Amino acid sequence: MNTSDAFHRYTKKVCGQIRWKKAHDIVSREIENHLHDQRDAYMAQGDTESVAEEKALLQMGDAVSVGMALDQTHRPSPQWAMIGLVMLLSGIGAIIQFCYYDNALAAAPAGNISIARFAFALPLGILLFAAAYFLDFSFIGKYPYLLPVALLGIDIVAQLIGVDFNGKNWLSIGRFAISPISLSLPFPLAFCGLLYHFRHKRNGYLLGGLFAAFFCVQLVCFHTMSGLFVFVCAAGSLMLFAAVRGCFPGNTKRLFLLFVVAGIVLFAMFLWANSYYAYRMNTLFAVFRPETDPQNVGYFPLLLRNIMEHSVFWGKGNPLEIADYSAILYSGNFRADFLLTFLSYEYGWGIAMFLVLLLTGFLAFGLHKAFRQKSILGQMVSLSILCTFAGEVFVYILNNLGYPLIAPIALPFLSYGTTALLLHMALAGILLSTFRTGEVFRDKELLTFLKPPLFQWDNGKLIISFKG
Amino acid sequence: MTMDKTLLAGSTAMLILKLLDGQDMYGYQMIAELAKRSDDTFHLKAGTLYPLLHGLEKKKLLESYEKQTDSARIRKYYRLTPKGKKHLHEKTEEWEVFSHAIHQVLKGGLCCEHI
Structure with a gap:
């Protein structure tokens, strides 16, 4: 028996007392x-x-006692505060859905979102959240191509057998339809896995940039501009983070080149995506000067601002002078994308502010925990999910304040959408899984240092390590 | 002279925090440093040290990071957090009051009083 065998046996005995297997390593x-x-x-x-x-083993003490003492410390960190926030937000979302969304949005491919369908979607969302919470988040880094291939597969199938609705193909499964708008939400996470996989690789940053460009094309073709916006924000943050953390070999010139290339590619994507460019530019202009074209592109920004101007802090807003505005305000479609505007008018902007504060609290608390992660993967996964949520919230709030530059995806946990609800719950579950177990996860490059090489020359002896 | 281990039991955490005040250390280094600073009075068992270190880290009084050494071995270093510094300050003050009181009792209440 050699020394390392004795030590190995000792540590195995210690770890035998620690119930949380992830901490053994x-x-x-x-x-x-x-x-x-x-x-x-x-x-x-x-x-x-x-x-x-x-003597070293004796100095260490009884393995069982040491293991038992360590078992008291090494437990997964339950994320009760974050779970509470997710449940609170989902609960509020559910109340809003039950109160307002019955028989609304009947034009959607899978029909209206009835209470029965939502009653099925909510427990499914909670189940997804729980499953993702207990899932090992490191699968994102271990199987980097899994999520991108799955997303591409769904898009291809949707193109082949999906139902066209507003220019995008929806994939129907029974009474459910996968919304291509909401399906853009996991793209930052998919990109995160790839970027993590490419770190420390020669030209890894270029590969990352190429895949980012590919995702952009996919989002433009099959999804929406808001999905593209959220992805660009998240992917940009991830690449910047990866560069700052030294994930890409090279100097700052390379980093600069990376951002120049990425910027050119994204700008080209933007131009290409806007085949109806003149209309887009008019819309963009109208958002800032809606009074110049109040009956056409400026109509909606004026409507939103008018509703907000008539809202009060608490209680129902002052009567709207324009009858059309009132009709639009109480339509089901309006409440889907402009929930905060609706709630501001109906119950007071204090309520909308409270919901925004809850979401901001969730994001801020999440960010605080994300930067305390010990591994790069843990930080990247949590950052990608938080950036997705933050981008979504930002676009949604901007729209609700009367600046509809691009159509929103959804307001996490609160606004209408079965696909959005399920994806938000799954993403929140993965985020919390990272916080729950991230403290014991270590990046692969660190672990490779720990594995002894196959052949080792030590003090005149040749050591061959078969176990690695 | 053999020391009664129970005398040290309640103060080990404070000693560890003090060792890390100003310098990041790994487990073995802490044991060696503690023995050195106490003139070989305190010989902490590694089996006692690691659960304690992990517990202090869980309480956010310490934080750890891994660093590769010259011998290609990865060492886990510990450092004091601002919360740990504050805790150390409180515990040190507490200890001073306590040891002063013990000393006073042992000296028959006369040790530190001006006669």
């Missing part, structure tokens, strides 16, 4: 390192290797 590594240090110190004092080993 970091605990055994630290204890084995300590044993080696202690053995080396005894040997430096003149002990033989076997004596030094025995």
Whole structure:
């Protein structure tokens, strides 16, 4: 039996007492390192290797007691505060859905969102949230192509057998239809897995940029501008983060080149996407100067601002002078994309502000936890999900304040949409799974240092490590 | 002279925090440093140290990071957090009051009083 075998047996015995298996790796590594240090110190004092080993093990103490003490500390960190926030937001969302969305949006491919359908979607969303919460988030890094291929597959199938609605193909499954608008939500997470996979690779940043461009094309073709906007924000943040954390070999010139290339590609995408460019530019202009074309492109920004101007802090807003505005305000479609405007008028902007504060709290708390993650993967996964949520919230609020530059996707956990609800719950589950177990996850490059090489020359002896 | 281990039990965390005040250290280094600073009076068992370190980290009094050494070994270093610094300050003050009181009792209540 050689020294490392004895130490290995000791650490195995220690880990045998720790119920949380994910913690075994970091605990055994630290204890084995300590044993080696202690053995080396005894040997430096003149002990033989076997004596030094025995003394090191003795100094460490009883393996079972050590393991039991460590078991008290190493438990997954339940994210009760974040779970509470998600449940509170989903609960408020459910109340809003039950109160307002029955028999609305009948034009959607899967028909209207009836209470029965929503009553099925909500528990399914909670189940997805729970499943993702207990899932090992590292699958994003271990299987980087899984999510991108799945998203591409769904898009292709939707093109082949989907139902056309407002120029985009919806994939119907029974009474459900997968919204191509909401399906843009997992793209940042898919990109995160790929970017993590490419880190430390030669020209990894270029590969990342190429895949980002591919995702942009996919989003423009099969999804929406808002999906593209959210993705660009999240992907940009991830690339910047990866560069700052030293994930890409090279210097700042390369980093600069990366952003120039990415910027050119994205601008080209934007031009290409706007085949109806003149209309787009008119819309963009009208958002800032709606009074110049009040009956056409300026109509909606004026309507939204008018409703907000008539809202009060608490209670129902002042009567709207224009009858058309009132009719639009109470239509089902309006409440889907302009929930905050509707709530501001109907119940007071204090309520809308409260909901925005809850979402901001969720994002801020999440960001605080994201930067405390020990691994790059943990930080990247949480950052990609938080950026997705933040981008969505930003676009939604901008729209609701009367600046509809691009159509919103959804307001996380609160606004209408079965696909959005399910995806938000799944993404929130993965986010919380990262916070729950992230403290014991280590990036692969660190772990490769720990594995002994196959052949090792140590003090005149050739050591062959078959186990790796 | 052999020391009664129970005397040290309640103060180990404070000693560890003090060791890390100003310098990041790894487990073995802490044991060696503690022995050195106490003139070989305190010989902390590694089996006691690691659960304690992990517990302090969980309480956010310490934080850890891994660093590769010259021998290609990855070492886990610990450092004091601002919360840990505050905790150390409180515990040190508490200890001073406590040790002063003990000393006073042992000296028959006369040790530190001006006669």
